[in-house]
Amino acid sequence: MPSRRRRLLSPHHRLASPPLSLATQRLGTSRRSRINGGWRRRKWLDGGDAAAAGKPLPPCCVKARAAAPESEAKCHATVVSGWFTEPRSRGGKTSKVQYYNNPMWPGEAHSLKVEKILYQGKSPYQEVLVFESSTYGKVLVLDGIVQLTDKDECAYQEMITHLPLCSIPSPKKVLVIGGGDGGVLREICRHGSVESIDICEIDQLVIDVCKDFFPDLAVGFKDPRVRLHVGDAVEFLRNAPEGTYDAIIVDSSDPIGPAQELVEKPFFDTIARALRPGGVLCNQAESMWLHTHLIQDMLSICRETFKGSVHYAWTSVPTYPSGVIGFLLCAKEGPPVNFLIPANPIEKLEGAMEAGREIRFYNSEMHRAAFVLPTFARKELEAYCTTTENEQPEETAAEPLKIAIMPNSEILTAS
Amino acid sequence: MPSRRRRLLSPHHRLASPPLSLATQRLGTSRRSRINGGWRRRKWLDGGDAAAAGKPLPPCCVKARAAAPESEAKCHATVVSGWFTEPRSRGGKTSKVQYYNNPMWPGEAHSLKVEKILYQGKSPYQEVLVFESSTYGKVLVLDGIVQLTDKDECAYQEMITHLPLCSIPSPKKVLVIGGGDGGVLREICRHGSVESIDICEIDQLVIDVCKDFFPDLAVGFKDPRVRLHVGDAVEFLRNAPEGTYDAIIVDSSDPIGPAQELVEKPFFDTIARALRPGGVLCNQAESMWLHTHLIQDMLSICRETFKGSVHYAWTSVPTYPSGVIGFLLCAKEGPPVNFLIPANPIEKLEGAMEAGREIRFYNSEMHRAAFVLPTFARKELEAYCTTTENEQPEETAAEPLKIAIMPNSEILTAS
Numbered sequence: 129m130p131s132r133r134r135r136l137l138s139p140h141h142r143l144a145s146p147p148l149s150l151a152t153q154r155l156g157t158s159r160r161s162r163i164n165g166g167w168r169r170r171k172w173l174d175g176g177d178a179a180a181a182g183k184p185l186p187p188c189c190v191k192a193r194a195a196a197p198e199s200e201a202k203c204h205a206t207v208v209s210g211w212f213t214e215p216r217s218r219g220g221k222t223s224k225v226q227y228y229n230n231p232m233w234p235g236e237a238h239s240l241k242v243e244k245i246l247y248q249g250k251s252p253y254q255e256v257l258v259f260e261s262s263t264y265g266k267v268l269v270l271d272g273i274v275q276l277t278d279k280d281e282c283a284y285q286e287m288i289t290h291l292p293l294c295s296i297p298s299p300k301k302v303l304v305i306g307g308g309d310g311g312v313l314r315e316i317c318r319h320g321s322v323e324s325i326d327i328c329e330i331d332q333l334v335i336d337v338c339k340d341f342f343p344d345l346a347v348g349f350k351d352p353r354v355r356l357h358v359g360d361a362v363e364f365l366r367n368a369p370e371g372t373y374d375a376i377i378v379d380s381s382d383p384i385g386p387a388q389e390l391v392e393k394p395f396f397d398t399i400a401r402a403l404r405p406g407g408v409l410c411n412q413a414e415s416m417w418l419h420t421h422l423i424q425d426m427l428s429i430c431r432e433t434f435k436g437s438v439h440y441a442w443t444s445v446p447t448y449p450s451g452v453i454g455f456l457l458c459a460k461e462g463p464p465v466n467f468l469i470p471a472n473p474i475e476k477l478e479g480a481m482e483a484g485r486e487i488r489f490y491n492s493e494m495h496r497a498a499f500v501l502p503t504f505a506r507k508e509l510e511a512y513c514t515t516t517e518n519e520q521p522e523e524t525a526a527e528p529l530k531i532a533i534m535p536n537s538e539i540l541t542a543s
Numbered sequence: 544m545p546s547r548r549r550r551l552l553s554p555h556h557r558l559a560s561p562p563l564s565l566a567t568q569r570l571g572t573s574r575r576s577r578i579n580g581g582w583r584r585r586k587w588l589d590g591g592d593a594a595a596a597g598k599p600l601p602p603c604c605v606k607a608r609a610a611a612p613e614s615e616a617k618c619h620a621t622v623v624s625g626w627f628t629e630p631r632s633r634g635g636k637t638s639k640v641q642y643y644n645n646p647m648w649p650g651e652a653h654s655l656k657v658e659k660i661l662y663q664g665k666s667p668y669q670e671v672l673v674f675e676s677s678t679y680g681k682v683l684v685l686d687g688i689v690q691l692t693d694k695d696e697c698a699y700q701e702m703i704t705h706l707p708l709c710s711i712p713s714p715k716k717v718l719v720i721g722g723g724d725g726g727v728l729r730e731i732c733r734h735g736s737v738e739s740i741d742i743c744e745i746d747q748l749v750i751d752v753c754k755d756f757f758p759d760l761a762v763g764f765k766d767p768r769v770r771l772h773v774g775d776a777v778e779f780l781r782n783a784p785e786g787t788y789d790a791i792i793v794d795s796s797d798p799i800g801p802a803q804e805l806v807e808k809p810f811f812d813t814i815a816r817a818l819r820p821g822g823v824l825c826n827q828a829e830s831m832w833l834h835t836h837l838i839q840d841m842l843s844i845c846r847e848t849f850k851g852s853v854h855y856a857w858t859s860v861p862t863y864p865s866g867v868i869g870f871l872l873c874a875k876e877g878p879p880v881n882f883l884i885p886a887n888p889i890e891k892l893e894g895a896m897e898a899g900r901e902i903r904f905y906n907s908e909m910h911r912a913a914f915v916l917p918t919f920a921r922k923e924l925e926a927y928c929t930t931t932e933n934e935q936p937e938e939t940a941a942e943p944l945k946i947a948i949m950p951n952s953e954i955l956t957a958s
Contacts, residue, residue, distance in 0.1 A: 488919045
């Protein structure tokens with residue numbers, strides 16, 4: 129999981145980013161964006177229609193622009209935007225408090241109380257911090273952004289894994305991009321049909337730290353089906369034989385700075401190439417409360433790229449901004465995939481519910497519920513989704529909600 | 544909505560609370576508990592089995608006990624637990640920041656950046672604060688606890704209202720307990736079948752402030768069907784004729800201190816008495832991430848009291864602790880109520896989707912999804928729910944999850 133915050137690309141990728149004017153760029157962002165010094169960000173939408181010049185910037189981009197002065201500021205690595213609170217004394221005791229705030233969700237911050245710092249270190253890619261929190265168990269922080277906590281990692285790891293793997297029968301070859309903590313591997317291993325799991329993670333330090341401090345996550349590395357590749361994910365994908373994987377899970381870094389590419393069309397093209405026909409992608413994809421416009425762009429690119437069904441799902445993760453995180457589910461053209469109803473229900477897989485540790489969050493009903501959107505998100509996102517012929521909207525006693533279809537859309541909207 | 548944080552009872556109720564030892568009590572709590580000076584809390588479970596002496600305190604109660612020293616501390620009204628950050632200067636500008644933390648969700652805090660204080664005042668019951676936040680619009684704070692924000696109030700108001708009102712055909716008489724901001728009234732008014740709406744709110748100041756600063760919420764007071772009663776909700780309920788209401792919505796204060804009664808069996812008995820047979824209650828009911836044990840107790844009491852179906856539902860509200868809030872849905876013995884599938888779908892009610900302002904969050908699929916629980920919550924809560932005969936579990940391609948039924952349970956668990 130942590131690697132979605134981590135740089136997945138080699139440092140030389142930095143140089144590939146041409147500086148663009150802040151006033152005209154659109155920003156690729158992720159749940160918890162890292163602040164990348166003075167690096168400029170590239171326009172990341174390739175082929176989208178909403179980026180047309182002259183249109184007013186949507187609120188999420190206005191938000192993103194707030195990052196600019198931040199990137200120049202001399203901030204403590206773990207705390208930004210002036211909300212740092214130094215450890216201070218209260219009642220004679222030292223109370224260590226860490227505040228997390230980020231220009232991608234300006235004006236709000238979530239804080240966790242630190243009981244004990246367990247590890248601090250620095251890799252060529254990022255700062256790594258592990259602490260024991262007072263109520264969320266151990267916490268992994270990369271470049272100042274909370275990646276996971278013992279208490280709620282289950283929601284993220286289980287959903288990002290089983291949403292794709294339970295949507296296709298008998299997945300055999302799976303690739304994880306990022307995921308250096310091992311949590312996604314742990315979840316994939318519940319699927320007995322899986323024969324090989326490639327994982328491409330750039331930062332050996334994160335793997336080592338997680339093996340030391342998060343054994344319940346890193347247990348995923350122990351499975352004999354796992355092949356670890358420490359390196360650049362884009363490079364790895366380029367070298368992967370075409371049509372290799374049944375499923376690719378992108379547990380990826382923030383698309384600001386060097387990992388910018390991971391939300392651009394060429395990256396999704398590389399993913400699509402590596403998938404077999406009818407293969408599926410699951411990519412973490414922002415909060416519907418904070419960044420619907422960015423999600424629209426990702427959906428729009430993926431509709432062009434994958435041709436099969438494309439959907440947005442979401443789930444509750446208390447320690448992520450706005451308390452939710454979303455997932456982009458895409459099927460490559462080929463045998464149709466109905467993401468909305470698990471074709472490969474986890475409850476029917478022998479031993480899957482208990483493998484390693486019991487399943488805490490995911491179940492087949494949560495799978496279906498994850499695709500149900502609040503009305504505001506339905507209106508903003510569903511027109512960007514595509515539904516295959518065999519996907520039936522869920523039965524309901526209600527009339528389908530009427531949704532204005534985007535003028536250029538030829539898609540079906542789930543009711 | 545705010546009154547769930549507000550005192551609904553007259554101040555004399557304070558005196559009714561016998562001081563109990565902290566070591567033996569169980570605490571009634573709510574999303575954002577107020578800190579009530581040195582008031583002691585009463586054991587609030589009446590008839591529950593889990594409070595048996597000698598059992599180790601569950602984690603949520605251990606958490607609650609952390610409130611004890613806090614209640615003695617001299618804290619700024621809006622900020623507690625040592626996480627107050629005074630307005631401070633950064634880059635030459637005054638940056639006002641407010642941190643919210645509460646002993647009921649210790650070890651974490653959510654913060655909103657303040658653009659401008661719009662109102663500060665004090666009623667006989669509580670402190671009232673309204674500020675413009677930088678990204679969540681206007682915020683209502685009572686006794687230091689965020690009640691609502693412009694951005695996400697839709698999720699709470701719409702779900703607490705339509706979950707009960709869409710579960711029964713043609714609701715006619717509705718009672719709101721609390722709800723002084725008018726948001727729940729606004730939502731009830733979408734239902735053309737409703738003939739009368741009683742609202743019992745103790746704090747006139749909150750009503751007045753919301754009419755001034757939250758016109759989009761307080762619009763609910765303008766409907767001619769609304770009858771406002773400013774006073775003690777428990778007293779009001781005692782005087783209500785038996786079997787009056789089709790639905791009662793408790794948008795209530797925190798059950799610590801004087802509002803303790805609102806989660807005790809006698810209060811639910813009074814509610815049940817005021818409902819017609821087959822009438823329904825919707826009560827805000829904590830976060831499944833933070834207080835499953837307290838939710839278990841509420842479910843347990845309500846099973847005894849209402850005899851009809853009893854369920855727990857949840858939804859996403861970013862500015863509430865853990866980013867979610869739950870609802871207790873109970874039907875009084877009588878014509879069976881199937882909460883899981885809307886019998887009165889809002890999409891079929893003429894003009895309901897647009898009345899006043901358009902519906903932003905709720906829809907019939909969100910209604911159904913709200914009752915789908917993550918596996919951990921399913922295991923911890925579903926055994927405390929009751930299902931009527933006409934409630935069918937949702938169809939799913941998956942096998943039902945096997946759940947250990949509590950020894951004393953004769954209920955069905957939804958699969």
